[in-house]
Amino acid sequence: MLPQLGEEQEVEQVVKFTEQGEATRYGNFKGYYGYRDPSQDNRLTCMESQWFNQKDVLDIGCHSGHVTFFIAENFNPKTILGVDIDQQLIHRARQRLLNKIKNYKRTKTTSEPHMQFPLNMRFQQANFVLENDDDLNYITEEYETIIAFSVTKWIHLNFGDDGIKRFFKRIYRALRPGGILLLEPQQWQSYRIKRKMTKQVWDNYRRIEFKPTQFLSYLLSSEVGFQTCHTVATPSNKHKGFERSIFMLIKANSIDTLTYLDTLSDQQPTNLPPSISSFCCFDDDLDKISTAEKIDSSSLAANADQVASLMYTDLSTLNQVQAVQKTE
Numbered sequence: 001m002l003p004q005l006g007e008e009q010e011v012e013q014v015v016k017f018t019e020q021g022e023a024t025r026y027g028n029f030k031g032y033y034g035y036r037d038p039s040q041d042n043r044l045t046c047m048e049s050q051w052f053n054q055k056d057v058l059d060i061g062c063h064s065g066h067v068t069f070f071i072a073e074n075f076n077p078k079t080i081l082g083v084d085i086d087q088q089l090i091h092r093a094r095q096r097l098l099n100k101i102k103n104y105k106r107t108k109t110t111s112e113p114h115m116q117f118p119l120n121m122r123f124q125q126a127n128f129v130l131e132n133d134d135d136l137n138y139i140t141e142e143y144e145t146i147i148a149f150s151v152t153k154w155i156h157l158n159f160g161d162d163g164i165k166r167f168f169k170r171i172y173r174a175l176r177p178g179g180i181l182l183l184e185p186q187q188w189q190s191y192r193i194k195r196k197m198t199k200q201v202w203d204n205y206r207r208i209e210f211k212p213t214q215f216l217s218y219l220l221s222s223e224v225g226f227q228t229c230h231t232v233a234t235p236s237n238k239h240k241g242f243e244r245s246i247f248m249l250i251k252a253n254s255i256d257t258l259t260y261l262d263t264l265s266d267q268q269p270t271n272l273p274p275s276i277s278s279f280c281c282f283d284d285d286l287d288k289i290s291t292a293e294k295i296d297s298s299s300l301a302a303n304a305d306q307v308a309s310l311m312y313t314d315l316s317t318l319n320q321v322q323a324v325q326k327t328e
């Protein structure tokens, strides 16, 4: 009988990295909603209008926009941005948005018509994990509500303890005072099965010391700064693995004296470029995507991606999109 190998020896001798590991290492499974049925997504029934109504909202790890569209269609956010590291998924979300815009009929209303769904939506490809902690200084308070559903595991496995901590700090800084984070983290037990996706994931997995059970206390610590946390719900799912708690973390509304004194002694440099707070690491490699999807890259650019770049404008967005259609 062969002796049992420890993980140390395993990596040298027998570890075989998953065939599709490299392509799906970020949890960017193209068929995700094939097994996580979007029509049975009980997370959405726990959402409350007041968290989104006329707010600036960010959905991190939005995949093809399932949660983003639900919020946009049902809860009237002022603006909502979906961001994902995977360009193909963002392209899919933009195509869906484009179709909504094509079918959009202006409704007569006295409120600002340009902020109506779907013109209040945008999708952007980006890695939400900054390259280093110094870049956190460039993040500005832009959102009242941030959603991070089922994304922490992927960030943790790909960017390690430092990456997930930087992710949390960026979220905190991107929230306005009184803003909320809706967080649905995966449990540590579920990391193991994904540890062989790539060599990098494997190495990160073995180095992780900061476990998901420590996330909430870290988020509430002075290193991040959230003021309060409570559990929103643990929505049921026919797949037990998807039954995860959703937490709400709230950023304090006003600066208390201690924090204020702290900021005075730790003034940020004033000669920084205006704002890179939105998103670095854009990847607009349309050719690659269009080859993969067998779509002509020029029509790609002229459609979904153009819509994305015209976001949050007034009704001229609609006119421009319709003009693009006419010229095709």
Ligand SMILES: C[S@@+](CC[C@H](N)C(=O)[O-])C[C@H]1O[C@@H](n2cnc3c(N)ncnc32)[C@H](O)[C@@H]1O
Residues within 6 Å of the ligand: 026, 027, 028, 029, 032, 060, 061, 062, 063, 064, 066, 067, 083, 084, 085, 086, 089, 126, 127, 128, 129, 148, 149, 150, 151, 154, 155
């Ligand atoms: C398992 S899916 C969850 C999708 C959606 N949030 C939901 O809960 O239905 C995880 C998503 O996070 C994205 N993702 C992973 N790491 C990311 C990162 N560093 N920055 C932005 N998106 C990321 C993946 O591409 C993938 O679409």
